[in-house]
Amino acid sequence: MNNRFIKIIFAIVIGLWSATLLSQGEGIFDEYRDMLGDDNPAIFVIFDGEEIWYAPAGPKSASLEQCDLGLGPGVVEGAYAQLPRYFADVDRVQDIEARLEHCMIQLQGLAPDEVSAKPYSLRGDLGTQLEALVAWIADQSSGLAIAPGQAHAQEKSAYALGETLFYYRAGTHDFSCATCHEQAGRRIRLQALPNLTTHEGAAAAYSTWPAYRISQGIVRTMGWRMRDCMRQQRMPELTMGSEASVALQTYLAVNGAGASMTAPGLKR
Amino acid sequence: MASRIRIRAQLKGDYCEVKALMRHPMETGMRKDQTGASIPANFIEDVQVVHGDTVVMQAYWGAAVSANPFLGVRFKGGTQGDVVKVIWRDNQGATGTGETTIR
Amino acid sequence: MGNLDPLGLTRRGLIRVSGALLVAAALPQKLWSAALRPESVFQTTTLDATFEALGGVPTISEGIIFSAPDIAENGAVVPIRIEVDASVLPGVSKLYVIVEKNPNPVAAVFQVPPNTQPYAETRVKVAQTGNLYAVAEAEGELYMMQRETKVTLGGCGG
Numbered sequence: 001m002n003n004r005f006i007k008i009i010f011a012i013v014i015g016l017w018s019a020t021l022l023s024q025g026e027g028i029f030d031e032y033r034d035m036l037g038d039d040n041p042a043i044f045v046i047f048d049g050e051e052i053w054y055a056p057a058g059p060k061s062a063s064l065e066q067c068d069l070g071l072g073p074g075v076v077e078g079a080y081a082q083l084p085r086y087f088a089d090v091d092r093v094q095d096i097e098a099r100l101e102h103c104m105i106q107l108q109g110l111a112p113d114e115v116s117a118k119p120y121s122l123r124g125d126l127g128t129q130l131e132a133l134v135a136w137i138a139d140q141s142s143g144l145a146i147a148p149g150q151a152h153a154q155e156k157s158a159y160a161l162g163e164t165l166f167y168y169r170a171g172t173h174d175f176s177c178a179t180c181h182e183q184a185g186r187r188i189r190l191q192a193l194p195n196l197t198t199h200e201g202a203a204a205a206y207s208t209w210p211a212y213r214i215s216q217g218i219v220r221t222m223g224w225r226m227r228d229c230m231r232q233q234r235m236p237e238l239t240m241g242s243e244a245s246v247a248l249q250t251y252l253a254v255n256g257a258g259a260s261m262t263a264p265g266l267k268r
Numbered sequence: 269m270a271s272r273i274r275i276r277a278q279l280k281g282d283y284c285e286v287k288a289l290m291r292h293p294m295e296t297g298m299r300k301d302q303t304g305a306s307i308p309a310n311f312i313e314d315v316q317v318v319h320g321d322t323v324v325m326q327a328y329w330g331a332a333v334s335a336n337p338f339l340g341v342r343f344k345g346g347t348q349g350d351v352v353k354v355i356w357r358d359n360q361g362a363t364g365t366g367e368t369t370i371r
Numbered sequence: 372m373g374n375l376d377p378l379g380l381t382r383r384g385l386i387r388v389s390g391a392l393l394v395a396a397a398l399p400q401k402l403w404s405a406a407l408r409p410e411s412v413f414q415t416t417t418l419d420a421t422f423e424a425l426g427g428v429p430t431i432s433e434g435i436i437f438s439a440p441d442i443a444e445n446g447a448v449v450p451i452r453i454e455v456d457a458s459v460l461p462g463v464s465k466l467y468v469i470v471e472k473n474p475n476p477v478a479a480v481f482q483v484p485p486n487t488q489p490y491a492e493t494r495v496k497v498a499q500t501g502n503l504y505a506v507a508e509a510e511g512e513l514y515m516m517q518r519e520t521k522v523t524l525g526g527c528g529g
Contacts (some may be wrong), residue, residue: 036451036494041336044291124282124301189524190444204409216446217293217335223328232527268445268525283488296496298474309377314408324487330413332470332478332496334448340492 023107042212042264045219049136059107067103080141085149119240138156138263164249175233202255208265273366275351284346296331432514434460437505439518446522453505455489463489465508472501
């Protein structure tokens with residue numbers, strides 16, 4: 001009886017000690033982040049994005065000023081926070097990248113395969129137009145509550161599909177998003193893994209993308225982050241603006257709804 | 269391209285603190301791109317912070333300074349409204365300049 | 372050649388150096404500074420060679436307040452700050468940022484004019500966990516402070 005009691009006490013002590021270590025782990029980069037301060041190079045990319053929005057381009061020599069991001073043509077402030085959402089003109093739910101691609105095709109006359117030819121920067125690139133646009137547009141929602149559309153039937157099914165995909169194990173390693181992102185207090189090496197099934201975890205993640213990625217020196221989008229997760233899961237390529245990409249972002253945005261956007265963030 | 273240098277200059281007690289963020293890839297010349305080709309060295313070699321006619325800091329940088337580099341300096345003798353400039357020159361001969369006024 | 376002639380003061384060397392100075396004096400401010408870039412210091416590949424290029428092994432000085440994070444989220448951007456307490460170490464005119472395990476240890480050199488604080492803040496690449504050195508030159512003497520920064524890997528490594 002005494003022996004068992006001692007073992008229980010011992011287990012509790014170990015548990016508390018591990019929890020302390022993990023919580024210290026949470027703050028392990030505080031000094032680093034503190035020394036970096038507010039100077040985020042994403043600011044340059046934001047300026048670029050704004051310029052690109054207003055610059056005439058494509059066969060129609062038109063800017064993106066008439067692009068409707070969900071709040072009416074040309075309304076950029078607050079638009080990112082309300083994505084993904086259903087758009088009647090295409091009869092589907094779209095995220096920021098799908099919507100921008102749509103506007104580039106419709107307003108500027110660019111060919112679909114031209115627009116989707118290079119969705120994301122490759123190693124050594126200094127950023128794409130889409131990445132810059134997303135950086136600026138997200139910045140225009142800074143401080144506003146994450147509020148993706150969930151009234152329309154398609155918006156609801158996008159959430160359901162996103163949730164299904166989140167738990168779907170596939171690929172050579174049988175990974176799902178949930179494999180890494182469904183538990184609290186986990187990390188891969190020193191990278192903390194948010195629990196994306198909870199409001200706190202989803203909010204922390206969704207509110208901070210797009211972000212300047214220190215290791216790459218460029219701004220990356222939420223869609224890119226998910227695509228890169230899939231690459232590491234050895235899953236097929238997650239296409240920009242695809243139903244799957246939109247669904248996963250919807251799942252995350254809805255889980256994080258209500259929290260304030262702070263993007264563009266700063267990531268490793 | 270829009271502004272390539274973001275500068276803040278603020279009076280703090282007996283000195284003026286200048287913080288500048290510069291847009292530059294600071295390529296070391298040791299990276300390869302997606303195709304396997306070497307990305308040529310392209311980095312800021314020298315930076316000056318100038319207050320009026322005076323160079324208040326002269327820095328020489330190597331490729332080990334981070335991309336989109338940051339510079340913080342503190343100098344005496346500035347007053348509110350004075351112009352502070354940052355000028356850089358890279359190894360390929362390109363230059364960049366930006367200015368702000370002291371708050 | 373070698374240690375016998377560290378400043379290249381053979382006849383040819385002296386003429387070369389004087390010539391460069393004359394030319395430098397005539398150049399506009401910007402180009403003047405380029406001509407005086409201490410290029411050789413950026414070319415060393417070991418800590419020992421770096422100290423040699425600087426003119427000797429610096430003495431540790433508590434007057435140098437050197438901040439570098441204990442652990443960096445990513446080695447590509449490591450914030451550092453050098454402040455010199457002039458009451459402990461007066462007359463500092465140059466600061467060096469040295470990252471021991473980088474291919475070329477010298478990351479930055481700051482020439483501090485009078486009326487400017489011996490202070491510099493920047494961000495450097497740190498190739499791997501190791502020592503960083505802030506070296507200050509004051510009236511021909513070299514002083515230093517060191518810090519170790521651990522460089523971590525995050526995520527799946529992609």
